[in-house]
Amino acid sequence: MSPIRFPNHGLYVITRDDPRQRDSMLRAVDSAIRGGAAVVQYRAKHPTNAIGEATALMELCRRASIPLIINDDVVLADAVGADGVHLGRDDVAIVSARHRLGPDAIVGVSCYDDIHRAEQAVEMGASYVAFGRFFPSSTKPEAPCARLQTLELARKRINVPVVAIGGITLANAPDLLAAGADLLAVIEGVFGEDDPESAAGEFRSLWGRGCET
Numbered sequence: 001m002s003p004i005r006f007p008n009h010g011l012y013v014i015t016r017d018d019p020r021q022r023d024s025m026l027r028a029v030d031s032a033i034r035g036g037a038a039v040v041q042y043r044a045k046h047p048t049n050a051i052g053e054a055t056a057l058m059e060l061c062r063r064a065s066i067p068l069i070i071n072d073d074v075v076l077a078d079a080v081g082a083d084g085v086h087l088g089r090d091d092v093a094i095v096s097a098r099h100r101l102g103p104d105a106i107v108g109v110s111c112y113d114d115i116h117r118a119e120q121a122v123e124m125g126a127s128y129v130a131f132g133r134f135f136p137s138s139t140k141p142e143a144p145c146a147r148l149q150t151l152e153l154a155r156k157r158i159n160v161p162v163v164a165i166g167g168i169t170l171a172n173a174p175d176l177l178a179a180g181a182d183l184l185a186v187i188e189g190v191f192g193e194d195d196p197e198s199a200a201g202e203f204r205s206l207w208g209r210g211c212e213t
Contacts, residue, residue, distance in 0.1 A: 003104035004067045004083050006127050008161055010038030011203045012185040014071070015057075016192075017043050026056050028196045033064045035200025037190070039183065041086060043071035054080040067106055074100050084108065084127065094124040108163070113146035115153045122160055129158060130185060133166020134176060148179040155180030170202055177206060 013032045015025055029040055040061050042054050054070060058080055061068040067083035070076050074097050077085040084106025085097050097107050106127045111118040118129040131150055133143045143166065154162045164181035169189050176184060186203060193199040 004061075004065060006067060006084070006106045006108075006161060007038045007183065009182045009207055011036060011190075011200055012039040012041065012163055012183045013037045013190050013200065014041040014043050014165075014185055014187045016187060017045050025053065026060065028191050029057060030060055031195070031197035032190050032200040033060060033066065035190075035197035036204030037066065037200050038204075039067050039069060041069040041071055041185070042082075043187075050076055051079060054082065058082060069106060069108060077101060077105075086110070086130070094121065094126055098125060112144060113150050115150055115157065118154060118158055118162075122158060126160060128161040128163055128183075129154070130163035130165050131181075132164055132185070134164055135167030135169075135172055148175060151176065151179035151181055170206075173203065173206055 015029060040057060042057050044050060044053065047053060054076055058068050069084045069086050070082045071086050072088060072091050074085050074092055078100050085101065086108040087094065087097060088110045094107050094109065098105060107125065108128045108130060109121040109126045111121060111129045111131050113131060121129055131146045131154065134146050151162065151164060161182040162180060163183045163185050164176040165185035168176065168184050168186050173184055184203065190196050190199045190203065
């Protein structure tokens with residue numbers, strides 16, 4: 001089977017890190033995929049059954065031919081055969097992640113508001129870079145803010161897909177896309193809604209109907 005590639009644009013949904021909602025997580029992710037999500041990230045800081053949840057998400061993503069990314073945990077990504085991993089400042093190095101997951105793995109890197117970190121990540125083989133948070137976020141309320149100007153610089157200087165994250169809504173998303181974001185990473189804007197499928201569809205429409213991922 002050919003490796004699933006990271007898309008050039010689209011909606012990047014991240015699962016809610018709330019153990020109380022694990023039972024409904026798979027249904028919500030399935031709905032978001034039906035609505036047009038182009039990437040799914042499994043984010044669970046204190047999981048009770050990480051292998052089981054990630055494996056179930058893999059089945060959903062494989063059915064839709066979209067990538068599953070594991071937040072932080074290279075070992076878990078390897079164990080379930082995920083398409084890649086997303087690394088933060090304190091996680092393992094890009095080279096180490098690729099060594100474990102293979103040359104075709106997707107490796108994303110959080111770059112906060114630091115264009116130089118993003119350029120270094122690309123030089124080291126990152127598949128995509130992520131900037132944020134751009135707006136107030138209930139997921140990471142203490143995270144430092146990123147600026148639209150950083151996205152504008154990234155558009156000129158970065159040659160891999162650029163992801164924006166942090167408090168993204170349908171109201172503020174167009175500003176991020178106009179500044180240079182290729183993908184929008186969303187948690188509450190999709191999974192905090194009563195109908196994740198409809199919410200995902202509204203986000204997807206920002207790239208135009210019929211866009212290929």
